[in-house]
Amino acid sequence: MQIADRLNKIPPYLFMELRNKIAKARADGIDVISLAIGDPVDPTPEPIIEELCKQAYDPENHRYPTDEEKGMFAFRKAVADWYAERYKVQLDPKTEVLALIGSKEGCHHFALAIANPGDAFLMTDPGYPAYRASIFIAGGEPYHVPIKNENGYLPKFEDIPSDIAKKAVGMFLNYPNNPTGATATDEFFKELVDFAKSYDIAICYDNPYSEIVFDGEIPRSFLATPGAKDVAVELNSLSKPFNMTGWRIGMAMGNPDLISAISKVKENTDSGIFNPIQFAGIKAIKECQENIGKMLAIYEKRRNIVLDMLRELGWKDYKPYKGTFYLWIPVPEGFTSIEWTTWLFEKASVVVASGSAYGKYGEGYIRISLTVPDKRLLEAVDRIKKAMS
Numbered sequence: 001m002q003i004a005d006r007l008n009k010i011p012p013y014l015f016m017e018l019r020n021k022i023a024k025a026r027a028d029g030i031d032v033i034s035l036a037i038g039d040p041v042d043p044t045p046e047p048i049i050e051e052l053c054k055q056a057y058d059p060e061n062h063r064y065p066t067d068e069e070k071g072m073f074a075f076r077k078a079v080a081d082w083y084a085e086r087y088k089v090q091l092d093p094k095t096e097v098l099a100l101i102g103s104k105e106g107c108h109h110f111a112l113a114i115a116n117p118g119d120a121f122l123m124t125d126p127g128y129p130a131y132r133a134s135i136f137i138a139g140g141e142p143y144h145v146p147i148k149n150e151n152g153y154l155p156k157f158e159d160i161p162s163d164i165a166k167k168a169v170g171m172f173l174n175y176p177n178n179p180t181g182a183t184a185t186d187e188f189f190k191e192l193v194d195f196a197k198s199y200d201i202a203i204c205y206d207n208p209y210s211e212i213v214f215d216g217e218i219p220r221s222f223l224a225t226p227g228a229k230d231v232a233v234e235l236n237s238l239s240k241p242f243n244m245t246g247w248r249i250g251m252a253m254g255n256p257d258l259i260s261a262i263s264k265v266k267e268n269t270d271s272g273i274f275n276p277i278q279f280a281g282i283k284a285i286k287e288c289q290e291n292i293g294k295m296l297a298i299y300e301k302r303r304n305i306v307l308d309m310l311r312e313l314g315w316k317d318y319k320p321y322k323g324t325f326y327l328w329i330p331v332p333e334g335f336t337s338i339e340w341t342t343w344l345f346e347k348a349s350v351v352v353a354s355g356s357a358y359g360k361y362g363e364g365y366i367r368i369s370l371t372v373p374d375k376r377l378l379e380a381v382d383r384i385k386k387a388m389s
């Protein structure tokens with residue numbers, strides 16, 4: 001039986017490997033605390049669950065979900081209203097919004113929609129691993145654009161070789177950034193539009209952490225930048241702001257030609273999102289915005305717990321970036337990312353994500369997620385402190 005060569009190019013998905021490692025340790029009776037995965041344990045707000053249940057009883061919703069090929073119009077309209085109010089971005093819900101099964105689906109369909117076999121595709125390093133997989137599945141060739149602490153983890157466009165930029169058809173990037181927590185600036189957005197226009201590169205601005213920002217940082221959409229809609233689609237998601245990772249609902253917005261192309265891939269792949277989930281999504285967007293502030297307060301408290309630990313353990317000058325519920329932490333001297341990850345697992349039964357899993361420029365860091373309950377986080381901190389003393 002043949003398995004396609006392109007699948008061999010994709011390394012095992014980081015979190016599947018971690019899940020297996022954790023499951024094995026737990027089966028051996030070890031109380032493992034995972035700070036690796038960004039999956040909120042806090043529940044989805046109740047009105048969203050109630051809406052799902054109510055809509056699930058309506059037989060109209062038991063049929064194929066598409067009332068139009070881009071998703072339920074009422075959902076797309078709710079997204080457009082949210083973007084207008086929150087980010088001052090005007091979107092035509094008919095042509096510029098597409099409902100998705102999470103933003104991860106959008107990454108995959110974006111690559112399939114624009115790449116021909118062998119086309120170069122830019123992505124940041126460190127970067128979200130699903131970008132690389134999406135590029136390979138679409139038959140493209142990833143080119144890794146280093147992002148570094150000294151530049152606020154933003155790409156330096158002038159360092160991208162012009163022969164690569166000329167060949168590239170698309171670029172993936174996300175701010176607030178997974179894994180580093182870095183946020184973008186308006187100046188950077190202008191540079192991104194100019195770069196994309198000069199080289200005719202379609203941008204996939206992946207923005208699922210738009211609302212997860214701290215220390216006075218403002219939530220932003222790249223689409224608010226003049227010219228952005230000429231070159232980009234932005235992905236967003238209900239996963240993180242409303243604790244809905246398992247529900248699988250997100251959206252693509254922006255350039256109508258790109259939205260049509262992504263929609264064509266989607267129409268030929270699945271038959272849309274279960275209507276009750278789209279109704280529940282409308283409820284989340286329209287009536288549950290206060291959940292975001294509630295979650296930010298929870299994440300901020302957890303963030304401070306880890307920051308206090310780091311200061312106590314010797315990371316005197318450490319300053320976190322202002323976005324996402326991740327902390328991107330330099331490893332102690334004498335360790336590689338993997339070595340310190342392994343050390344924490346063996347000495348404290350705490351799992352963190354190794355920075356090197358996000359690309360070679362992630363070496364020297366680990367990523368901690370703040371999505372575990374406070375009690376477990378405090379227990380993890382206690383164990384790390386004991387192990388390190």
Ligand SMILES: Cc1ncc(COP(=O)(O)O)c(C=O)c1O
Pocket residue numbers: 038101102103104105128174178206208236237238239245249250
């Ligand atoms: C940068 C980035 N993009 C996309 C996703 C996927 O989000 P969704 O649940 O909307 O598919 C994640 C999830 O962790 C992410 O970190």
